[in-house]
Amino acid sequence: MAQVGGNFFLASVQGYQHIAHELGHTFNASHEHAEVTFGIPPTQTYMHEANNPLYAKDYRFSDVNRSRMADFLASVE
Helix, strand or coil, rough: CCCCCCCEEECCCHHHHHHHHHHHCCCCCCCCHHHHECCCCEECCCCCCCCCCEECCCCCCHHHHHHHHHHHHCCCC
């Protein structure tokens, strides 16, 4: 659970992708900019709202979310 651009997050320890997902929200990443890559196998990035068991984990943030996170972190004093 996290607020986009907020001051804290809470994540389950069921998997580190949950921690990365919630930390991403804290640093201004959004579900809207998550990506699915339709290769073999298809993959999904950290910020997807739900983990699809048919997709492999990409274990990364999309380029757009990485940019959003970098901009947010650059603005923090």
